[in-house]
Amino acid sequence: MFEELQLDRHLRLGIDALALTEATEVQKLTVPMALQDKDLLVSAETGSGKTLAYLIPLSQKILAVSSTRQTGTLALILVPTRELARQVLKQCRQLLIMSPIQAQAITGGADFKYQKAQLRKDPEIVVATPGRFLEHCQKRSADLSGLQTLVLDEADRMLDMGFREDVLKIAELSADSKQVLLLSATLSHRGVGDIAETLLHEPQQIAVGQVRQPHSSITHQLILADSQEHKDKLLTALIKEGGFHRALVFSNKRTTAVRLSNLLRYEDLRCGCLHGEMSTEERKHVMHQFHDGKVHIVCASDLAARGLDVSGIDLVVNYDIPYSGDNYLHRTGRTGRAGAKGLAVSLANASEWNMMVGIERYLALRFERRTLTGLKAKYSGPKKVKSSGKASGVKKKKEKATTEKSKTRTRNQKNIGKRRAKATDGTVVVNDGFTPLKKKKPRE
Numbered sequence: 389m390f391e392e393l394q395l396d397r398h399l400r401l402g403i404d405a406l407a408l409t410e411a412t413e414v415q416k417l418t419v420p421m422a423l424q425d426k427d428l429l430v431s432a433e434t435g436s437g438k439t440l441a442y443l444i445p446l447s448q449k450i451l452a453v454s455s456t457r458q459t460g461t462l463a464l465i466l467v468p469t470r471e472l473a474r475q476v477l478k479q480c481r482q483l484l485i486m487s488p489i490q491a492q493a494i495t496g497g498a499d500f501k502y503q504k505a506q507l508r509k510d511p512e513i514v515v516a517t518p519g520r521f522l523e524h525c526q527k528r529s530a531d532l533s534g535l536q537t538l539v540l541d542e543a544d545r546m547l548d549m550g551f552r553e554d555v556l557k558i559a560e561l562s563a564d565s566k567q568v569l570l571l572s573a574t575l576s577h578r579g580v581g582d583i584a585e586t587l588l589h590e591p592q593q594i595a596v597g598q599v600r601q602p603h604s605s606i607t608h609q610l611i612l613a614d615s616q617e618h619k620d621k622l623l624t625a626l627i628k629e630g631g632f633h634r635a636l637v638f639s640n641k642r643t644t645a646v647r648l649s650n651l652l653r654y655e656d657l658r659c660g661c662l663h664g665e666m667s668t669e670e671r672k673h674v675m676h677q678f679h680d681g682k683v684h685i686v687c688a689s690d691l692a693a694r695g696l697d698v699s700g701i702d703l704v705v706n707y708d709i710p711y712s713g714d715n716y717l718h719r720t721g722r723t724g725r726a727g728a729k730g731l732a733v734s735l736a737n738a739s740e741w742n743m744m745v746g747i748e749r750y751l752a753l754r755f756e757r758r759t760l761t762g763l764k765a766k767y768s769g770p771k772k773v774k775s776s777g778k779a780s781g782v783k784k785k786k787e788k789a790t791t792e793k794s795k796t797r798t799r800n801q802k803n804i805g806k807r808r809a810k811a812t813d814g815t816v817v818v819n820d821g822f823t824p825l826k827k828k829k830p831r832e
Contacts, residue, residue: 389411389416390411393420398451399444399484401485401487402482403483413596414436414441415437415444421594422446426590427567427568428569429584430571430594430595430596432596438571440483441571446537447463447487449537450462450463460532461530461534464537466521468551471662472542473515473516474495489513490509491514492511494507494530495516495520496520500523503520504524519554522554532562533562536563537567538562538568538587540570542572544579548579559587568588573717573718607756608720609755612768614737616737622760622763623637623735626705626733631703632702633700633701633702634700635704636703637687639688639708641708642663645687649686658684659686660674660677661674661687675698690710690715701722704732705732705733709743713750716747716751719732741769741770745778
């Protein structure tokens with residue numbers, strides 16, 4: 389397909405350098421339409437080649453006007469995380485290695501003055517996280533007056549992370565004539581529809597494959613666990629069993645990711661940790677070690693589930709069952725990429741049974757049950773299940789309230805208005821609540 393397109397010579401050389409002989413399905417559908425300057429809504433499964441699907445057309449547009457170029461950013465790519473920004477920047481520079489186009493990443497956690505100096509060099513392409521880039525716009529160190537293309541990559545994730553207002557403010561500061569390309573794992577996300585209606589003009593919609601369908605190249609397994617301690621033993625045994633080149637271990641909390649990385653290091657396993665509270669330099673260091681094979685395992689929070697593209701990840705472990713089917717897809721999508729085989733193993737205890745069943749129903753998926761020798765769980769599932777497969781709880785009969793307030797209220801209802809007043813001479817006067825008590829005459 390690339391040979392049929394009228395692309396700049398520099399871009400063709402870059403495509404050849406990447407050894408792109410055949411376009412993926414999303415590239416076949418997206419690139420020609422994007423070259424026609426149409427706004428696009430694109431959804432496709434992870435690892436489908438979405439990044440190059442927008443990098444090629446935006447680069448072609450820049451090369452077409454390079455001789456008459458004014459100052460300012462020509463293409464802005466907004467992404468949710470620093471890791472994804474670095475990966476997009478790397479792929480962008482590889483594609484444009486033979487061209488004069490410059491690309492730069494602007495993300496949080498890095499030195500602001502250094503980034504300001506980089507923006508003064510007028511890079512044609514900027515890959516950025518919304519919060520930090522908006523800060524540059526507000527301090528006038530970024531110029532979007534001549535912006536040609538705005539890309540919102542992993543738009544659903546950006547919205548989930550609370551970047552909606554930042555994205556809209558950035559769009560307001562850019563040229564009205566810009567082309568907008570919105571890419572999301574799912575277009576059914578309510579926020580995605582709202583922001584698309586606001587920013588895109590008569591967009592063309594491209595959906596490749598069934599986004600909610602797990603990759604056919606990944607084997608999905610489930611191991612039941614009795615407790616956290618049992619899960620720790622299962623994880624250690626699973627990792628020590630080997631059979632993988634690189635592994636990602638996901639947890640729902642940052643503190644759990646830290647604890648698990650310490651646990652595996654204690655077992656003399658080369659393991660790193662990745663979460664949102666780490667500095668940019670710390671996260672870069674972990675990713676470099678993972679790429680270079682200095683660590684074989686990374687324990688991560690969901691920060692790493694989106695956009696992380698490291699070749700050779702053939703095992704994903706869900707230490708905690710993710711909260712949704714979409715999160716499960718994003719986590720397991722780190723393996724089995726570009727047709728390679730992958731294995732996803734989830735550890736679930738009794739409290740996670742319903743979440744696990746919900747994921748199976750949502751993705752029309754059936755986990756393959758697995759046990760590890762000597763570590764079989766006593767828990768084998770709920771005793772009673774609903775037709776949905778979820779655990780059927782026993783409802784307790786409602787008992788009448790017996791609080792002191794209710795007792796007092798009942799007693800008062802039986803003795804409406806009855807009050808006792810003791811006379812000074814020792815006799816008792818009973819009042820019905822309506823007739824006022826007779827005041828005793830004061831002694832003379």
